Amino acid sequence: ATSGAPAASAAPAAPVKGGSLTFAADTEPVSFDVHQSSQDITGAIMRNVFDSLISLDASGRFHPWLAESWEAAPDLKSYTFKLRKDVVFHDGTPFDAEAVKINFDRIHDPATKSQLASSLLGPYTGTKVVDSHTVTVEFSAPFAPFLQAASTAYLGFYSPKTIAANSAALTSGGPVEVGTGPFVFSQYAKGRQAVFTRNDAYKWAPKTAAHTGPAYLDNLTVRFLPEASVRVGSLSSRQIDVAAAVPPAQTKRIQGNAALTVLSADYPGGNYSIYLNTSKEPLNDEKVRKAIQRGIDIDTDIKALYFGQFKRAWSPLAPTTPGYNASLENSWPYDPALANKLLDEAGWTTKDAEGYRTKNGKRLVIDWPLLPAQYVRDQRDILGQAFQADLKKIGVEVTRPQADIGTYLERVYGGKADMADYSWARAEPDVLWLLLNGTSRPQKGGQNATFLNDPDLTKWTDEGRATLDEAVRKDVYGRTQQRAIDLAIVIPIYTQSQVLGLSKQVQGLSLDANAWPLFYDAWLGKPS
Amino acid sequence: MRRSTIIAGLALAPLLAAATVPDLLTSVSPITIDPVRALLPPGAGHWFGTDQLGRDLFTRVVYGARPSLLLGLGATVLAVAAGALIGVVAALGGRAADQTTMRLLDVLLSLPQLLLALLVITVLGGGLVNVVVAIALAFTPGYARMVRTEALVVRRSGYVEAAHGLGLRPVVLVVRHVLPNAVGPVLVLATVGFGTALIAGSGLSFLGFGVKPPDPEWGSMLAEGRDFLADAWWIGLFPGAAITVTVIAVNVVGRAAQRRYTRRTS
Amino acid sequence: MTTALKRAGAGFAVLWGAATLAFAALMLLPGDPVATLLGPATMASAEVRDRIRAEYGFDRPVLVQYFDYLGKLVTGDLGSSYQLQRPVWTLITDQLGPTAQLAAAAVVLAVVIAIISAVVTAGRSHTVRAAAGAWELVAVSLPSYWLGILLLTAFSFQLQIFPVIGAQDLVALVLPALTLALPIAGLLAQVLREGLETALAQPFAVTARARGLSQLAVRLRHALRHAAASLATLTGWLVGTLLGGAVLVETVFGRAGIGALTLQAVGNKDMPVVMGVVLLSAVVFVVISNALDLLHAVIDPRVRPA
C-alpha cells in the first residue's frame, strides 16, 4: 500500500475542467451533521463541503487553510487563529470570527447531541472573538490534540444562517448543509446518493492541495453501495468511477483490469485491535490475557483473509500515526506453546470432553460479542471465526453472541463482555488517551474497553495531550504502546487500509492524512 | 407412489442423515480453519471447494443441515401447535372468543410474515432460538386461521351432528372428532409450510440475525460468501442449493402426503 | 353504503391493531432506547443521554406514551427515527418510490409469467404438465436471496449483461424484479393452472366447446376469468409479502428502499421506523384487500351484493 501518492502517475497531463465523477461509498451517513455524527463516512463525504481552520499533510505537519496563521498559548490552554478575510459560505455569508464561535459553541452545546466533535474539542470552555477575523479558542486544561482536531471536517464550519434556520435539519443532508468548501451539497436521496456541485467561488484551497481556485469537477455524486461485490461490479462495468472499501479479495481483480487501478493508504490512529476486559474473570488474569494474545495466529489469518492487503499490526497505534513505536514489531509472535504454558500456569489445567480447558469445573469461555451485521466491516466476523478456531486449539472457547446494537453496546461498554474489537481512525496519537487512559471510561462515553486504570498508562497519555513537544510525545506514546502490549490488555490485529478502486480516467485523486479521498484536485481524463 | 415422490424421499434421506449424524458423512470439522487452502474451487479433495478460511464447504453444508432444518422444523411445529390451539379455541369458544381472536389474527395477517418475524427479532434480538420463535410467530396466524376454518367446517359437519345425535358428551366430541379432523389437514399443509419456514428462517440468518458463528448454517454461509461472488462462486452456490433442494424435496413429499390425505378423507 | 362503512370500520380496526401491536413491541423492547439512539462508537455523556430520554418522553408512564403516540398517529405524525433523527414519515415516503417500483415490476412480471405459463400448459399432455409442475415447484422453492445471488453472478459479474446498480433506470430493475417475481410467479402459475384446469373441466367449459368455440377461446374467454378470481386474491396477499421480500432482495442487490430501511431499523432497534413500516404494511394490506374485494365483485357476479 502506498500512502497519499496521487494516482495515475503516468505522464502528467494538464488537468481538464468539467465532468461528473461518481464515487461509491460502502456506508451511508446516519447523520450528515458533522458536528453531531461520529461516523468516518460523514467526515469523508462532508470534507467536500467543509473547510477547516488548518490542514494536516501526510507527514503530520500543519498548514494554513481558513486560518492564515495560528498560535498556541504556552500552557496549551488556548489557541489563537487569524482568519482569511476572503472566505464566503455557499449562501454568500462571509466567514468570520463570529462564525467560528457560533460553530464551536454549537458543538459544545449538549442540545446538539454531538458524539465526536465535542470530544475533539476536549476541555473546551469557549471561543473569544478578538476582532472580526481573529479568534481565541479556550480550554480548561492543556489540550495539545486540538490542532489535529481543528484540521478535521468534524470541526468544520456551517454558515451561521443555516445554523440559525436549520440546526435540527442538518442531520438529514442536502442543500441545508451550507459550508465554505469546494463543493455544494445540492441533493440527497437516502439510500441512493448524494450529489455535490462545484462551488465556483472557491479560492481558499489549503497549501496541501495541488491547485487553487475552484475544483475541476462539475459534479460529484456519492452513491451508497453497501455490498462490496456490487461496488466492484459496478466499477468494472464503469457505472462508477471510484469505489471505496474494495475488499482485499477483489483488489487483484481490479488490478487485472487494464482500465482500473487501486489506490490505497493505511488509516492512521487506533489499529483494529481486540481490547480485553480486565475487570472480570477470566481476563483479569494477566497470564490468560497473554495466552490469548500469543495463541492467535494473526499472521496466517490476516494473510488468508486479506491477501496481504492489510498489514498485520503490532501496536495499538497505526504506523502512519505520529508517535508510532516501531520497536514492537515482531516482538510478540504467535506462540501456541507459550500460550498453553501460560494457561497451565494460570490453573486452567484440566480439559473437558470437547477439549476446552477448565478450572474448578468451569470451562474457559471468552465472551466476545459480535456487532450487528451491518456494522461488520472487512469481514471481521469471519476473521473472528478464524480466531475462534485458533483459540480452540489452546483450549479456549470463544462465544460470539450477536444482538442489536443497543444490547451490544450495553454488553461491551457495560463491562459485561470479555473482549471487544474496534479500530479508531484519527491522525493523532491522542487516540491512545481515548483507548487506554483510565478516565476514558466507557460508562462516561470513553472508549477504554480494557476497564483498566493503569497509573502509567493514564499518566503518559495525560502527558501526551498536554504538550506539543515532539520528543516528549514520542517518548510517552512509545511507552504507552509498549506497556499496553506487555499488560496484554490489547491485541492489535491489523492496520486498516483505505483501498480505493478507480478508473484510470480519474486523475489527481489523492488521499488525505485520514486516508480519505480528496475530490478537490480530482479531474477526469480521456476515457481509456 | 409417484416417481418424483420417491426421488424426493431419497433426497431427504442424506439431508436427515446430515442433520442427525453429520460425522458419518464427513470426517472433517466444520470449524477447523486452514487458511493456506482458502478459496479452493470444487475438486477432488474438497467436493464443494473451500471458503475464505479454508474450511471445507462440503463439511460446512453437511453440518449446516441441522440448524437449518431445525429452523424450519422448530418454527413449523411451534406455529402449528400454537395455531391449532388458537384456532380451536376461536372456533369452539363462543362468539366473543371467536370475534376477538379473529380481529387479532386479522391484524397479524395484515403484515407480511417476514416483517412480523423482523418485528419479533427487533424485540428479542437475533440467535437461532429467537429466529425460530420469530418465524413461528409469523406463521402462527395463518395456521390459526386454517385450523379455525377447518374446525368450523368440522363442527357443522354431518359426522359431528351424527355423533351429537348419538348422545356423545361435548368433550368427547371435540377430542375425538373435531380436533383430529380440524388439525389433520393443517398438519399435512404444514409439510409444505415447513419449506416456507426454512426459506424464511435461513433468510433471517442471511440477514445476520440467525445462528452465531462459527457454526455453519446455510443462510449465514450464503451471506458470508457474498463478497466472493465474482471469484469464488462456489461459496454462494452450494449453501443456497442445499436450501433449495431441501425445500423442493419437502414440497414434493408434502404434496404427496396431501394427495394421500385427501384421497383418504374427502 | 353500510357495507362501505363496515369496510372502513374493519380497515381502521386493522390499522389500530397494527399500531397497538407496534407500540407493544416498542414497550417490550429490552435495553435502553437511548443507546440505540446514539448508535455505536458513541462518546455521548450522561447529560446528553438524559436530555435525549426526556426529549423522547421515555420517562413517562406507558399509557401516557400510548395515547400520545396514537394522538400523533392520527395527525399523521409517525415520530422520528432514533438513529437517523429524521421524521419517519419523510424516511418512508423517500424510500417508498424505489420499493414501489420494484414491487410493481415484480407483480407485473409474476402475473405475466404465470398467465402465459398457465394458459399454455393447463390441461395439456402429461409431459407438458409435468414440465410446468416442475418449473413451478423449483420456482416456489427458490429462496429469493439465493436466486438474486445466482442472477447477479451470472448476468452481472460473468456475462455483464445487466448492470449491478443504477436504481434509476429500467435495466437495473430487471434482475431484482425477476428475483422477486420468480418465486411468486411459480406459485401464481400453480394456482392459475389448477384454476384453469378446474374451470376447463367444468360443464360450462365443455358446453362452450360444444357450441363450437376453439380451445383457446374457451381458455381466454371462459376459464381465465374463473381462475382470475383466485389469482386476484392470491396476488393481493403476495403484494403484501413483497414488502417482506423486498428486505431480502434490496439487501442482495444493494438497492435503496423500504426493505433496506426496515433492515437498518431492525438491526438498530430503531423502533419508530419499524413501527412506521408496520403501519405502512397494514395500510397497504387494507387498501389492497379492499381493492381486491371490489375486483372480485367485478369478476364474479355471485359475490356482488344483491
Next chain:
Amino acid sequence: MIDVDGLTVSFGGPPAVRDVSFQVAPGECLAIVGESGSGKSVTARALVGLAGDRATVSSRGLTFDGQDLSRLSEAGWRGVRGRRIGLILQDALVSLDPLRTVGAEVTETLRTHDVVPARERNRRMLELLAEAGIPDPEHRAGQHPHELSGGLRQRALIASVVAAGPSLLVADEPTTALDATVQVQILDLLGRLKEAGSALLLISHDLAVVSRLADRVAVMYAGRIVEEGPAADLLADPAHPYTRALMAAVPAAHAKGTLLSVLHAGPSGACAYASRCALADDTCREEDPPHADVAPGRRARCHRPFERLPELPPVGLGGDRKAGPVLLSADGLVKRFKDRTAVDDVSFELRAGETLGLVGESGSGKTTVARIALGLLDPDEGTVMLGERRWSGVREKERRPGRRRIQAVYQDPLGSFDPRHSVERIVGEAVAITGSPRNRRRARVIELLDQVGLATGLLERRPLEMSGGQRQRVAIARALATGPDVLVCDEPVSALDVSIQAQILDLLATLQRDLAVAMLFISHDLGVIHHVSDRIAVMKDGRIIESGPVAEVFGSPKEPYTKELLAAVPALTSERSPR
C-alpha cells in the same frame, strides 16, 4: 341423419363405450337409458368429438348428414358443434358460465357461427330466450345463472344450444336435477323442438322420463347397447332382463310391502350382465350373446330374451298392521331463521312400527323438521315429546339419555362419518353408547353389519373406500346400534342409483318389519314416499298443507299443490302406474 356404427371409447382401461351403433332420423327421438356409469354421457360427448383429451375414440363409421365425422379436424369439428349438432350437457345447472350473463352465452353461439348479422344478434338472442319459454327475456338476458331458478337455467341453456339451429339435439339427462314440476315443462319444450323437425337423442337413467318423449329406446349396460326397439313395445314388454330390472326398480311402480331389488350375485361371465342376472345359466357365463333380432324391429343382447323373472316375494307387512303407541309427537312447531320461517306450525304423531312420509319441494322445511325431531335444533315455538319425555326445549344433559331412542339416517352418509374412522370405529362408537363392554363391541358391530347385509370384510374400510350403497348400509347399522324406537331418515336414498336405492328401501322395510321401529321418512321423491309410507304429510313453505294415509293423499289429493306435485311425477306409460 346421424349414423353411428361401432363406436368404441376408452380411457386407457377397458372401454367405457363398446361397439355402440344407432341411427336417429329427423323428427325422431331416440332415448338411451341405462344405469349410472353405463356409458351414456361418453357416447353423447363422442358425437361432438368432446370425449376428452384422454379418450381414444374409434368407430367403423360416424356420419352425420352424409359427412364423415370421424375424420374431422379440430377446425372441422368447430363447424359441426353447435351449428349442426347441439349438445345439452348432463350437469344442466352448471353448464352455463356462472360469471357471464345468460344472454352472453346465447349470443356466443350466434357469434361463433355467425348466424345473424352482428347488429341483429341481440334481438335474435331475446327471441331465442322467449322461444325457450323464458318470461321477460329482456330482463333475464342480463342476469347471471345464479339469479335464475333451475328451470330457467335449463331453458337458457337449451336456448344457447339451439341458437344456431342444429338439426340434431343431444340432451344428456336434461331433467335430472330439476323439481318434478319443472321436469315436465322442460320435456315439453324438447318435445316441441322435436316436432319442429329436430332429431333428438335423449339420454336418461330414468325410464319414466324417456317414456314421455322417445320414439325408440336403446338400453345401455356396461358400455354396450343391450336392447333396442320402439319405445312402446320395449317398455311394454322388455326383452332383456336388465331392462326389466331397470323398470322394476322404479319405486313409484310398487306399493309398500314389495321388494324392489334383485339381489343375485354370480360368477362373472361372458355376458356382462350375467353376474347380476337372475336368469343367467351356463351359456350366459361362457358365451357373450350377440346383438340379435328378438322381435320385429327389436334387437337385444341376450341368450334368453323375454324370459320372465321370478315374481318378487312380498315383504309381508302389507297394509293390515295395527298402529302402536305414539313414540314421537310434535305440536305446533315453529322455527325461524334470520329472515324466514323455515317451519311454521307443524304438528304430527309417529307410532310404533309405522312410517310417516314427509314430502315437499326443496326448501320447504323438511330437514329442519327432522333436526327438531332429533333434538339437534330447538323450535322457537311448540313442543316435541319423545314417548313420555319432553324432548324439546330441555337441557342437553336431560336429553342425552334419550338420544339412543331416536336415531337418524342422512342423505349424505359420507358426510355423516368421520373420514378418518373405520367402519368398526364408526359403528363401534354407537355401540359404546349403549354401555356395551369393550370386549363385546366387535361382535356386536359384526352382528349389526350382518343385519344390514354387509360382510365382515368391511370392518377396516374407511368411508371413502366404500360405495354409496355400502355407506348407507353402514349408516343404518350405526343408527340401529343404539336400539332406537324411532328412525329419522332424511332423504336416505336421494343420492343413490335407482338399483341401489331399491336395495336400501328394501332393507329399511325389512328392518322395520323385524324391529318394529317407527320411521319419519323424508323425501322429495313422491315415488319413494309412496313406496315406503303408511301415512304422508305434504309440506310447503314450512307448513304441512295436507296429510293422511298414503292411499288417500295419493288417490284423492285435496290441495291444489299436492295435485300439481302428483301430476308432475313422470310415470311409465304402462299399466304399472300407481294411479
